[in-house]
Every structure is written in structure tokens, then in C-alpha cells.
Amino acid sequence: SQPGATQSSAWPARPLVWGDVNFLFTTDTHGWLMGHTKSGPPEPNYSADFGDFLSFTTHMKSLAAEKGVDLLLIDSGDLHDGTGLTDGAPPGQPNAHESNKFIMRLPYDVLTPGNHELYQYASALDTYKSFVPHWSGKYISSNVHLTLPNTTNLIPFGSPYRKFLTTQGRRVTAFGVLFHFTMNARGTQVQSVEELVEQPWFAQAVEEEPDMFVVAGHMPVHMEEDPEVNVNDWPIVYYAIRQRHPETAIFIFGGHSHKRNCTVMDEHAIAIQGGRYMETVGWLSANLTEGGGYTRRYLDTNRNTYQYHTGTDEEDFDTLEGIELTQYITQLADVWNLHEVFGYAPQDWYLDRVEFPHKNSVLTLFLNDVLPTVLRLGAPERSNIPLLAIFNRGSIRYDIYQGPFTRNDQYTVMPFKNQFFYVTVPWAVGRRVVDEANKKREDQARLRDAMRMAMPSLPQPSEVPFPLPGAQTVLGGPKEPKEDEPLTLGYVTQDLCEGYADDTPHLSIGGLDRADDFHSSPPLPISDDTLMDVVFPSFVAQPIVDALNRLFPGQNYTVAGLEKYMKWGSEDVFEVYAREKWN
Numbered sequence: 001s002q003p004g005a006t007q008s009s010a011w012p013a014r015p016l017v018w019g020d021v022n023f024l025f026t027t028d029t030h031g032w033l034m035g036h037t038k039s040g041p042p043e044p045n046y047s048a049d050f051g052d053f054l055s056f057t058t059h060m061k062s063l064a065a066e067k068g069v070d071l072l073l074i075d076s077g078d079l080h081d082g083t084g085l086t087d088g089a090p091p092g093q094p095n096a097h098e099s100n101k102f103i104m105r106l107p108y109d110v111l112t113p114g115n116h117e118l119y120q121y122a123s124a125l126d127t128y129k130s131f132v133p134h135w136s137g138k139y140i141s142s143n144v145h146l147t148l149p150n151t152t153n154l155i156p157f158g159s160p161y162r163k164f165l166t167t168q169g170r171r172v173t174a175f176g177v178l179f180h181f182t183m184n185a186r187g188t189q190v191q192s193v194e195e196l197v198e199q200p201w202f203a204q205a206v207e208e209e210p211d212m213f214v215v216a217g218h219m220p221v222h223m224e225e226d227p228e229v230n231v232n233d234w235p236i237v238y239y240a241i242r243q244r245h246p247e248t249a250i251f252i253f254g255g256h257s258h259k260r261n262c263t264v265m266d267e268h269a270i271a272i273q274g275g276r277y278m279e280t281v282g283w284l285s286a287n288l289t290e291g292g293g294y295t296r297r298y299l300d301t302n303r304n305t306y307q308y309h310t311g312t313d314e315e316d317f318d319t320l321e322g323i324e325l326t327q328y329i330t331q332l333a334d335v336w337n338l339h340e341v342f343g344y345a346p347q348d349w350y351l352d353r354v355e356f357p358h359k360n361s362v363l364t365l366f367l368n369d370v371l372p373t374v375l376r377l378g379a380p381e382r383s384n385i386p387l388l389a390i391f392n393r394g395s396i397r398y399d400i401y402q403g404p405f406t407r408n409d410q411y412t413v414m415p416f417k418n419q420f421f422y423v424t425v426p427w428a429v430g431r432r433v434v435d436e437a438n439k440k441r442e443d444q445a446r447l448r449d450a451m452r453m454a455m456p457s458l459p460q461p462s463e464v465p466f467p468l469p470g471a472q473t474v475l476g477g478p479k480e481p482k483e484d485e486p487l488t489l490g491y492v493t494q495d496l497c498e499g500y501a502d503d504t505p506h507l508s509i510g511g512l513d514r515a516d517d518f519h520s521s522p523p524l525p526i527s528d529d530t531l532m533d534v535v536f537p538s539f540v541a542q543p544i545v546d547a548l549n550r551l552f553p554g555q556n557y558t559v560a561g562l563e564k565y566m567k568w569g570s571e572d573v574f575e576v577y578a579r580e581k582w583n
């Protein structure tokens, strides 16, 4: 792991149960290739870096070969937007250009893009040119297309599908599916999942019966409250395959909601996903031959986990390639100055453990102090005009831990490069913008729910042989800790499949389901006709402009007509604040 990373003191509770077909899977890694290096709990649980992960997968592939079984490695997308390694490149270089070279060192069998691969055309194009070719067909994007500069023809972003033989000779048909993402950059195209399954090439690819279908997709395997994340179109893919092949094994690997979860779809189909930020490596094993059945496990990403499951120790765990990758990651972090300290955070602030406006919520810190401070510093000439700052919750991505606050931390909290725009309106209008913008989101969610109700519901699994024979230890609810075994803080997963699936038992860190909605700074004691500046990030300019036009008819606001509030963008905000207040 990276120099200075605090190692975990926790260990897995029981060995993995291997089947004849096994999977390791990642999703929503968002650039956390350095691992989590802080000492505040639960960070040490996730302290392995991508070099460690490479050593782990190498040992696991060897174990699979020794056992004469298959082991496939899958990723479900969102490789960048989340740390300095992916987003801290010098100006002009597309996100993830360097970090993608690290990912290319891993022996993935199937990868697929997430929505973050498509926000910026420059990164999408760079992925297409510098990353996709390396995978020789393993990077699959069944419903994503792109146009090359100065052309109009849509071409597949990755391969539309992949048919291959596993090392043990099993025939696999694989697809890669992204939810119907609509905020993608001009020059990229995402087909809806309904449209995808109607394509003649899709029907043709599905026609021939393989030993198993493997579908990696950037959509959650469960329903979510938040309309931005509640994009579970898996039943459409599932039915498209099931109609033709009633009993063929289907393995679905989801993502996007940043949670661990699992759904049994029928006796021969299961959908599962790991969490986010390289905190989880998922494990799924199945017997295709002896009466079926599955086991699953959510592994914490630390060296204890990796060594325990590969029967290695500090002496023989690291492979040369793993050590080399760790060193390359360290070097890039040094070259990009990611450990430069901007200030010292006086306490922890959490994203998901407490609710806004709790004093330990990173959202509270951001709205009540960070944003007002930085906006005032950034536009001193407007400091006599009252200010309402609006932001979208999804732009804040992680906790802040007490101690040195570095350039890398700035990217883990707020990686996006969005400008701040403003309009000057009477307070009577300004105070209603946030509610109005959120109302529209709720309307869209209701519409989507109505469409979903029109879809056939999933069959109830009957007598699903879960888990594999020999895996009984996995059942029976959370493992009781031994009296002398102190539990560390971490995830305690309750997914939709049978039994207990966390690999290492923990005291629950808690976690809240939140919508990615709009928030604003506290109300002002001013009269309705006082003019004020409403400031918001460019990423949400369209919904805010729409809300303003509904509230203030006749003004005809347009995104193109908006002015920048200050020179700093969202990626600078925490640096400016930490230098000002924590230094």
C-alpha cells in the first residue's frame, strides 16, 4: 500500500467458498487507486492500493488454476472523478489519462463504462483512444456510442458484446450496459436499455446459447429513492435474455448507487454489486454443474483480507508487478504534488454518517462556511450584495478527516471542474429557487416510477439453491464476535440475498440514503424586494435557469447568457478555504 497508509487491524471471519465459476468484481472505483490512507476509522479497512489489488488478483487467478475452476474479473464503470490521481492532471490533460494506465495492468475480463466516463467529451475520446484498444474486446459498451472529432458517424465506444471461452473452456456471452444517462457530453450517445434489447445485432448475439451470460452494467441491482440513481433497468436486459434461454446462467454485475447489494432474479440468474471508491472487492461463486447455488462476499480492501484469502503473508504476498504498480502510483502522486498540505482540518466531517445540518456533516460545513467564505474572497466587489449559494449534493463526494488536508483530499471531497454562475434577483424569487428546482426532480421521478410500473414485474424466485453446498457458515445472520475480538467500524451490509455476506464483521458505520438534490445557504433576514445574488455551479445551470424562468416569467434566462461569479471553479474551493481557515 501507499507510504503512510494506516493498515487495518481487522481480519476476515471465514474463507471464501469457491464454485466452479467464480468472480471478483469492482465498481465505482472513482480513482481511489491509492487506497484510503487516513487513520480515522473506517479508512484503514480500505487501505490497500491498486498494487496490492494486482498481487491479490494474481494469486487468486493462480488458485483458480490450481483448483481447475474459472475466475473472472469484472468492472462496472466510473473509473474517474474522485481523487487527484484521476482528476489532478495538469491543465489540458483529460481526466484519468495516467490512472487508466494503472488499471490496464489488471487482468480484467470484462469492463464497461459508467456515466462519469461520458460527462466530458475529451475524457470519453481519450478513453476510446488510449484505454479501450488495450482490452482487445473486453471493454464492452453495448449501448454507448461516440463520434470522432469532425465526423458525424456514431461508432461503438467499446465492443457491443464479447463471446469468449474461459480458461476452463466455458462459453461466455458478455454485454456491458449503461443506464439511460442523458447528461452525457455532446459527441457521445447512450441508447436506452429498451432500445438496446430491440437491436437486431443484440437478438443475434443472444440467440446462440452459451454456458453463461455475463452482463456488467452501470446500474444498481436494487431500487433507490433518489431518482438520479434509481435507474434499475436490469429487468429489461434479464427478460431479453430469459425469453430466449429459460435456464441458462446469467450473472449480472451492477453499479452506480455506490452500495453493496445483491438480488436473486431466478434459480439461474443473480445480480450483485460492490460499493464504491475501492472499499469493496466483490466475490461471487457458483456451481454451474453440481445442482447450482451461489455464495457471495463483500471483501474489505486491505492487505489482511488479501493475504488471508490467498494463504500468503507479508513475506510472500507482494508480486513484483504489484510492487511496481504501487511505486508508479506513488510517483504520480508525487509528481502531481497530491500530498501538498493546504491546511489542517480541525475535526472529521462526514458525508453519509450524519444528516445535514448536523455539525459533523460535510454538507453543513460546505454550505454554512466553505462556500460563503470562498465566494466572498473570489468576488470582493460584490460583497455588499446579499448572497444565496446553491449546490447539488452529488458534487460533494467524500468525508474530511481531522489532520492534514491535502491536494488529494480536495479532489476526494470535490473533484469536478464546474464554474460558478450567478443571477441577481429579488429575494422573493431567490428564496424559492431551490424548492422549485427540487420539485421538478420529484416530478421526473414520479414519471419514471409510472413507466416502471408498466413493466412486467420480476418472477419470485422459488426454491433457489442458495448457497452452494459447503457454504453453510455464510448463513445465520451476522457473525457473533468473539468476546476478545474488538470490532472496528465499517460496513454492515443488508442486501436482498439470503445470509450474511460481509467478509469482515464490523460495528456499523451507519449510512444514510440521500437524494442528489439542491441545497442552499441559510435564509437571509431581508425583505422580499431586496436584490440578491443567487450563485450556483455550472453543472446545474440548466435546472436552476428553468426554475428561475418558472418563478420569474418574462425574464427568459438562458444558460448561455449566465455570467461567472468568480475566477475559481468548484475544484479550487476547498483549497482556497483550507489555506484561508485551516492554515
Ligand SMILES: O=c1ccn([C@@H]2O[C@H](COP(=O)(O)O)[C@@H](O)[C@H]2O)c(=O)[nH]1
Pocket: 078, 115, 116, 119, 228, 256, 392, 393, 394, 395, 396, 416, 417, 418, 516, 539
Ligand atoms: O461535472 C459534474 C459531474 C457530476 N456531478 C455530480 O455527480 C453526480 C453523479 O455521480 P454518480 O457517482 O454517478 O452518482 C451528478 O448527479 C452530480 O451531482 C457534478 O456535480 N459535476
